[in-house]
Amino acid sequence: xxxxxxxxxxxxxxxxxxxxxxxxxxxxxxxxxxxxxxxxxxxxxxxxxxxxxxxxxxxxxxxxxxxxxxxxxxxxxxxxxxxxxxxxxxxxxxxxxxxxxxxxxxxxxxxxxxxxxxxxxxxxxxxxxxxxxxxxxxxxxxxxxxxxxxxxxxxxxxxxxxxxxxxxxxxxxxxxxxxxxxxxxxxxxxxxxxxxxxxxxxxxxxxxxxxxxxxxxxxxxxxxxxxxxxxxxxxxxxxxxxxxxxxxxxxxxxxxxxxxxxxxxxxxxxxxxxxxxxxxxxxxxxxxxx
Amino acid sequence: xxxxxxxxxxxxxxxxxxxxxxxxxxxxxxxxxxxxxxxxxxxxxxxxxxxxxxxxxxxxxxxxxxxxxxxxxxxxxxxxxxxxxxxxxxxxxxxxxxxxxxxxxxxxxxxxxxxxxxxxxxxxxxxxxxxxxxxxxxxxxxxxxxxxxxxxxxxxxxxxxxxxxxxxx
Ligand SMILES: Cc1cc2nc3c(=O)[nH]c(=O)nc-3n(C[C@H](O)[C@H](O)[C@H](O)COP(=O)(O)OP(=O)(O)OC[C@H]3O[C@@H](n4cnc5c(N)ncnc54)[C@H](O)[C@@H]3O)c2cc1C
Ligand code: FES
Ligand code: FES
Numbered sequence: 001x002x003x004x005x006x007x008x009x010x011x012x013x014x015x016x017x018x019x020x021x022x023x024x025x026x027x028x029x030x031x032x033x034x035x036x037x038x039x040x041x042x043x044x045x046x047x048x049x050x051x052x053x054x055x056x057x058x059x060x061x062x063x064x065x066x067x068x069x070x071x072x073x074x075x076x077x078x079x080x081x082x083x084x085x086x087x088x089x090x091x092x093x094x095x096x097x098x099x100x101x102x103x104x105x106x107x108x109x110x111x112x113x114x115x116x117x118x119x120x121x122x123x124x125x126x127x128x129x130x131x132x133x134x135x136x137x138x139x140x141x142x143x144x145x146x147x148x149x150x151x152x153x154x155x156x157x158x159x160x161x162x163x164x165x166x167x168x169x170x171x172x173x174x175x176x177x178x179x180x181x182x183x184x185x186x187x188x189x190x191x192x193x194x195x196x197x198x199x200x201x202x203x204x205x206x207x208x209x210x211x212x213x214x215x216x217x218x219x220x221x222x223x224x225x226x227x228x229x230x231x232x233x234x235x236x237x238x239x240x241x242x243x244x245x246x247x248x249x250x251x252x253x254x255x256x257x258x259x260x261x262x263x264x265x266x267x268x269x270x271x272x273x274x275x276x277x278x279x280x281x282x283x284x285x286x287x288x289x290x
Numbered sequence: 291x292x293x294x295x296x297x298x299x300x301x302x303x304x305x306x307x308x309x310x311x312x313x314x315x316x317x318x319x320x321x322x323x324x325x326x327x328x329x330x331x332x333x334x335x336x337x338x339x340x341x342x343x344x345x346x347x348x349x350x351x352x353x354x355x356x357x358x359x360x361x362x363x364x365x366x367x368x369x370x371x372x373x374x375x376x377x378x379x380x381x382x383x384x385x386x387x388x389x390x391x392x393x394x395x396x397x398x399x400x401x402x403x404x405x406x407x408x409x410x411x412x413x414x415x416x417x418x419x420x421x422x423x424x425x426x427x428x429x430x431x432x433x434x435x436x437x438x439x440x441x442x443x444x445x446x447x448x449x450x451x452x453x454x455x456x457x458x459x
Pocket of ligand 1: 030032038074102103112123194
C-alpha cells in the first residue's frame with residue numbers, strides 16, 4: 001500500500017524545521033519515528049503534502065535529571081525509555097509502561113513525544129504523563145510555550161499543538177518519599193493497543209492516607225483522560241476495599257469508552273473499573289515499600 | 291519522478307544507491323531496487339513482522355519505514371546471516387528444531403531473535419516470547435521457534451566450554 005505522493009525534507013536544526021513547516025502550513029507534518037504516521041499515510045487516512053523529518057536534528061534525544069524533574073527529548077524512543085536506569089529508578093511507572101507499549105520493532109523507532117502528539121485514545125504514554133502531571137514544551141515560529149498535559153488532549157487524535165509547532169521536551173516531576181506508581185494495561189494480545197489502561201501515581205502520608213494522586217486512563221473515551229473525580233474522592237482517604245469500590249463506581253460515571261474491535265463501551269467500562277482498583281492497590285503497596 | 295531523492299545506504303556491508311520517490315517503502319527498496327528478496331511482506335500494515343530488518347543495529351518493520359529515512363544508514367537483512375556458505379548459528383538452530391514450516395515469517399523471526407540475543411545472551415523462555423512478540427507465525431505455534439532461540443544461547447555456551455579443552459590438546 002502506498003501513500004499519496006509527498007515532499008520529504010530533512011531538517012538539521014529546529015529553526016530549519018520550523019521554517020520548512022511554516023512554508024507548508026496545514027499541509028506539512030513532522031515525522032519522528034513514523035510508527036503512527038506511516039501506517040495512516042499508507043491507508044491514506046493522512047495525506048500530508050510534505051513531511052519534515054526531525055530525526056537528524058541534534059540534541060533532541062535525551063533523558064536528563066534537573067531540579068527534581070526528568071526531561072525527555074522529542075526523539076527519545078520507547079526503547080530508550082525502557083532501558084534507561086534513570087527512568088527505572090526515578091520514574092518506575094514509565095519503566096513499566098515502556099515494557100508494554102507496542103512490540104520490540106515499534107519500540108525501536110517510536111517516540112514518547114510522537115505518541116503524545118498522536119493523542120491515540122487507547123495509547124499508553126498519555127495516561128502515564130497525565131498521572132505524573134507532566135508539562136510539554138512546544139516551539140513555534142512565534143516562540144516557546146509550556147502546556148500542561150491535562151489540557152493538551154482536546155479531541156480524538158487532536159491536541160493543542162498548532163500547525164507548524166514542534167513539541168521538543170516533556171518535563172516530568174520526580175515523585176518524592178512514600179510515592180508509588182503503577183501502569184496496568186489490558187490487551188487482547190501482545191503488542192496491541194489497550195482495551196483499557198490505568199496509570200496511577202500516588203503519595204501516602206505518614207499515617208498511610210492518600211496525600212496526593214494522579215490517575216490517567218486509556219481506552220476511556222475520545223481522548224486520553226485524567227480521572228479528576230476519582231482523584232478527588234481518594235485524596236485524604238485510606239486505600240481500603242470499600243473506598244476502591246466507591247472509586248470504581250465513580251469512575252464508571254466519568255468515562256465513555258468508544259465501542260470498537262477491542263470491545264463494547266460497556267465491556268471497556270467494566271475492565272476500567274477492575275483495572276483501576278488493581279492499579280491503585282498496587283501503587284499503594286509500592287508506596288509503602290519505597 | 292516528482293519530488294524524487296537520491297539515497298544511498300549500506301545493506302549487509304554493500305553500498306546501494308538509487309533515485310527514489312519519498313513514498314517508496316524500505317521493504318520495496320530492499321526487494322525491488324537491491325533485489326534482496328529474503329525480506330518478506332506479510333501484512334503490509336505494520337502488524338506481522340515478516341518485513342523485519344535491522345536499521346543501524348535495531349530491528350524495524352521495513353514496511354513501516356520510508357526508504358528516504360534510511361538514507362546514509364546501515365541495513366542488515368536475512369541475506370547477511372550466512373557467511374561463505376556456512377549457516378549462522380541461528381539458522382542452524384531453526385533448522386535443527388523445525389522452527390519453520392512454510393518459512394514466510396522466518397527471515398523476520400530470525401532477525402528479531404538475533405536482536406534479542408544481542409541484548410540478552412541468555413534469555414528466559416518468557417523473554418524469548420516477548421522478544422518475538424512483534425512477529426507472527428501462522429504455522430508453527432511458536433513452540434519450536436522458542437526452543438530454537440533458547441538453544442542458540444545454549445549452543446554458544448557449549449562452544450565456549452569446548453574451546454579451552456581443545457586448546458590443551
Ligand atoms: C504495530 C503497532 C502497534 C502499536 N501499539 C501501540 C501500543 O500498544 N500503545 C501505544 O501507545 N502506541 C502504539 N503504537 C503507536 C506507537 O507507539 C507510535 O510510535 C507512537 O504513537 C508515535 O510515535 P512516533 O515517533 O512513531 O510518531 P510519528 O508517527 O512520527 O508521528 C505521530 C504524529 O505526531 C506528530 N509528531 C511527532 N513528533 C512530533 C513533535 N516533536 N512535534 C510535533 N508533532 C510531532 C506527527 O506529525 C504525527 O502527526 C503502535 C504502532 C504500531 C505500528
Ligand atoms: S509486512 Fe511489515 S509488518 Fe507485516
Ligand atoms: S513458518 Fe509459516 S508463517 Fe511461520
